[in-house]
Amino acid sequence: MRAQRKLGACLSGLLLVGLVATSCTTTQKAAPSSRSSTKPIRPAKVTYNYTAKDRDCLERAMYFESEHSDHDGYMAVGTVVMNRLTSGAYPNTICGIVAQERQFAPGVMVKEVKAQAQPDLDLAATAILRGERHPGVKDAMFFHTQGLRFPYDNMHYVAIAGGNAFYEKRGRDGELQTPAPLPAYEVAMNYVSGQSMSATQSPFVLPETQPMQPAPSVATFTPVSNPTVNLPTTTTLVPAEVPIPTPAPTSMSISAPVTDANAVATPVPTSTIAVPQPRPNFDSGSFSGNSLRIRG
Numbered sequence: 001m002r003a004q005r006k007l008g009a010c011l012s013g014l015l016l017v018g019l020v021a022t023s024c025t026t027t028q029k030a031a032p033s034s035r036s037s038t039k040p041i042r043p044a045k046v047t048y049n050y051t052a053k054d055r056d057c058l059e060r061a062m063y064f065e066s067e068h069s070d071h072d073g074y075m076a077v078g079t080v081v082m083n084r085l086t087s088g089a090y091p092n093t094i095c096g097i098v099a100q101e102r103q104f105a106p107g108v109m110v111k112e113v114k115a116q117a118q119p120d121l122d123l124a125a126t127a128i129l130r131g132e133r134h135p136g137v138k139d140a141m142f143f144h145t146q147g148l149r150f151p152y153d154n155m156h157y158v159a160i161a162g163g164n165a166f167y168e169k170r171g172r173d174g175e176l177q178t179p180a181p182l183p184a185y186e187v188a189m190n191y192v193s194g195q196s197m198s199a200t201q202s203p204f205v206l207p208e209t210q211p212m213q214p215a216p217s218v219a220t221f222t223p224v225s226n227p228t229v230n231l232p233t234t235t236t237l238v239p240a241e242v243p244i245p246t247p248a249p250t251s252m253s254i255s256a257p258v259t260d261a262n263a264v265a266t267p268v269p270t271s272t273i274a275v276p277q278p279r280p281n282f283d284s285g286s287f288s289g290n291s292l293r294i295r296g
Contacts, residue, residue, distance in 0.1 A: 045188040048085060050129065054094035058128065059121040061098045063113050064105045065143075066162030072134070073162015074124035079137040080166065082128060083181035087141065129189045134159065139180055140166040 061081055066073030084090040084097050091097050099109050113121070136159030143166040144150075154177060156170040169177040 045186055046086070046182060047188045047190050048092075049190050049192045050094055051192060055125055055129070057095040057098040057109070059125050060108050060111075060113065061104055062124055063117060063121055064108045064111060066164065068114070068117060069162040071120060071124055073164070074121065075127065075132070075134040076137050076159060076161035076164065076166060077143070078124060078128040079134040080141055080143060082133065082184075082187070083137070083139060083141045086182040086187055087179045089179045129191075131184045131187065131189075133184045134161065136161065137166050138168070139176060140168045141178060141181070142167055142169060 058078060058081055062074040062077045065077045081094060081097055085092070085094060091100060098104055138158050140158050142155075143164040146160055146163050146165045148165070154169050154171060155167045157165055157167045159166045171177055
């Protein structure tokens with residue numbers, strides 16, 4: 001009996017161990033949650049074309065408006081030019097912005113730029129066209145000489161550089177009163193030659209041309225929408241049927257042959273024959289004033 005009890009206990013222990021092992025092997029582990037690896041996609045940049053002439057206009061504005069100062073002054077004025085270009089409220093080319101009347105210094109397009117300032121201007125212009133901006137100018141599109149004062153309450157000053165005070169026009173609610181410029185990271189400047197610029201940015205819109213239709217083999221009459229016809233004051237209508245005049249009957253005497261030249265023939269009454277006369281020919285020219293004809 002003791003042996004049987006020991007055997008039963010061993011069997012029970014083995015069974016219990018098997019169940020525990022089975023439950024351990026069938027337990028499913030939760031899969032680790034995958035972390036999102038997506039990155040925010042930036043919108044496509046807005047591309048503006050510029051030519052060598054536009055670059056020269058940019059350098060001229062930076063040079064004359066900053067009073068030939070330094071790199072900081074050049075970058076501040078250049079930032080204003082780019083802010084105007086991308087705002088949509090000003091001309092869509094750099095030269096159009098710089099040459100706009102009563103906006104930049106008088107003679108900015110014709111005055112002489114000193115040769116010794118050209119290296120610094122080239123450096124600043126290259127930085128502006130590559131997307132660099134003056135950090136203090138922000139969205140400013142206006143400036144005046146430093147030290148001046150104006151009684152307007154919408155002049156929100158943001159920076160002073162190159163002898164100029166730069167400001168944004170903002171209302172009492174703090175919102176810009178002019179269309180906001182694009183951020184520098186959304187703008188791309190593309191250099192093109194002068195010929196390519198004129199071909200791609202022509203302000204004229206040519207009408208679409210339609211293919212020429214082949215002429216029909218048979219000419220057709222196209223009536224005029226409002227034909228002008230000078231009608232005579234009096235119009236005589238030609239009747240459809242013209243009465244044919246009948247000549248009066250002619251009496252013809254038929255007598256026997258005359259044997260004597262001096263004898264007088266005695267007329268013998270005979271039957272009367274009416275000989276019809278041909279239809280008279282009417283001159284078509286006589287009715288030219290009465291017959292109307294519209295020529296195509």
